[in-house]
Amino acid sequence: MRYIGNKTKLLPFLRSAIARLGIAPGVAHDAFAGTAAVGRALKSAGWVVHSSDLMTYSYVMQRAYVVASRVDSFDELAKADVGVRGMFAERGLVAAHRSIIGAERGIPLESTDVAAGRLTAVAEHLAARVTPNDGFFARNFGPAGGRMYFTEENARRIDAARTTLHDWRRRGLLADDTFYVLLAAVIEGADRIANTAGVYAAYIKQWQPNALRPFAVVAEPPIDTVARCVAHHADAAQVAETLGPIDLLYVDPPYNTRQYAGYYHVPELIARGWFEDEVKLRGKTGLIADEEQRSAWCSRREAPDALRSLLAATGACHVLVSYNTEGVIGDKALRSILADAAIDGRVKRFTRRYKRYRADSDREGRRYKGDEVRELLYYARLR
Numbered sequence: 001m002r003y004i005g006n007k008t009k010l011l012p013f014l015r016s017a018i019a020r021l022g023i024a025p026g027v028a029h030d031a032f033a034g035t036a037a038v039g040r041a042l043k044s045a046g047w048v049v050h051s052s053d054l055m056t057y058s059y060v061m062q063r064a065y066v067v068a069s070r071v072d073s074f075d076e077l078a079k080a081d082v083g084v085r086g087m088f089a090e091r092g093l094v095a096a097h098r099s100i101i102g103a104e105r106g107i108p109l110e111s112t113d114v115a116a117g118r119l120t121a122v123a124e125h126l127a128a129r130v131t132p133n134d135g136f137f138a139r140n141f142g143p144a145g146g147r148m149y150f151t152e153e154n155a156r157r158i159d160a161a162r163t164t165l166h167d168w169r170r171r172g173l174l175a176d177d178t179f180y181v182l183l184a185a186v187i188e189g190a191d192r193i194a195n196t197a198g199v200y201a202a203y204i205k206q207w208q209p210n211a212l213r214p215f216a217v218v219a220e221p222p223i224d225t226v227a228r229c230v231a232h233h234a235d236a237a238q239v240a241e242t243l244g245p246i247d248l249l250y251v252d253p254p255y256n257t258r259q260y261a262g263y264y265h266v267p268e269l270i271a272r273g274w275f276e277d278e279v280k281l282r283g284k285t286g287l288i289a290d291e292e293q294r295s296a297w298c299s300r301r302e303a304p305d306a307l308r309s310l311l312a313a314t315g316a317c318h319v320l321v322s323y324n325t326e327g328v329i330g331d332k333a334l335r336s337i338l339a340d341a342a343i344d345g346r347v348k349r350f351t352r353r354y355k356r357y358r359a360d361s362d363r364e365g366r367r368y369k370g371d372e373v374r375e376l377l378y379y380a381r382l383r
Helices: 008-021 037-044 056-067 075-080 082-088 100-104 112-129 134-138 151-171 176-192 236-243 265-272 303-313 331-341
Strands: 027-030 050-053 231-232 243-249 316-326 348-355 370-381
Touching: 008 037, 008 134, 008 316, 008 348, 027 236, 037 050, 037 151, 050 056, 056 176, 056 231, 056 265, 082 112, 082 236, 100 348, 100 370, 112 151, 112 176, 134 151, 134 265, 151 176, 151 303, 176 265, 176 303, 231 303, 236 243, 236 316, 316 331, 331 370
Parallel strands: 027 050, 027 243, 050 231, 243 316
Antiparallel strands: 316 370, 348 370
């Protein structure tokens, strides 16, 4: 997903810093999970991960990429849905397939190729074979609603995919982990064909090439580990306080004054599910009420105290803070706050240059300071 602050390209930098610091895998809190890229990487490296975020779409991705370790066999879904059963038959995936949960009980497991094939088939069924409908997104975020976020066809397919997925879950045809894996894929698929520059604060007035492509759902098989990771749809400091002693707190907060609730309201709505009778859209872009999801970390005045509160709440031995040179907390202030919390008053800083994320082009009243920024990774030992 196109996302401000996404750490996917910086994961080698983060892994290298953890290795240089000699921090062995243990229990970690990814306090601002976002698209769950860091939590997923920590899980694959052997960490038990607790991730948290205020945004619902982030919770969905945490469940899909951090919590889930397996998907079910889709046997019940195939029995109930003729279309799914037909796709399995077309692709030679009709043999009875036991879930990995069954394997834990001593039941032999079919080839993992069958499991991956079934997941792919179900995802493609959601994208292309479910009958499109004139639902909430077609009425509000397509041409019919006066907002050019999606073409009419793609908006109708997004509606069909998400309502079908929620219906399957309501009928007990999908386990929770499988539901979130597929819902995350729907959100990511919608983002790929959104008629935006990367954030949803505005749509583009002409159809961009990506927006004219057909909606596709590509589900990624979860990382299979024995670690029991947990997702939290909650404030970072509140979660930190409940976790007690842990090994690592990873902090990747908003760097600037842009509130994520206003920049990603469309993925947020896809993530929330059944809401048509409750949600009220406002303004040209269809914003939603976001008071409970507005972050103090986006305020120059409030962000320093938010960091102090998080450090006071955590029981972590180590803290890593990802920031950059244009953040609302200056380098000197950030170092001072971390030094006050550190057991020895010492703070280390790692840096790396990377290409700036641009949601739009330079124009009058909006000038980027350059094509590169420096990623700053601060470390302190807390106890």
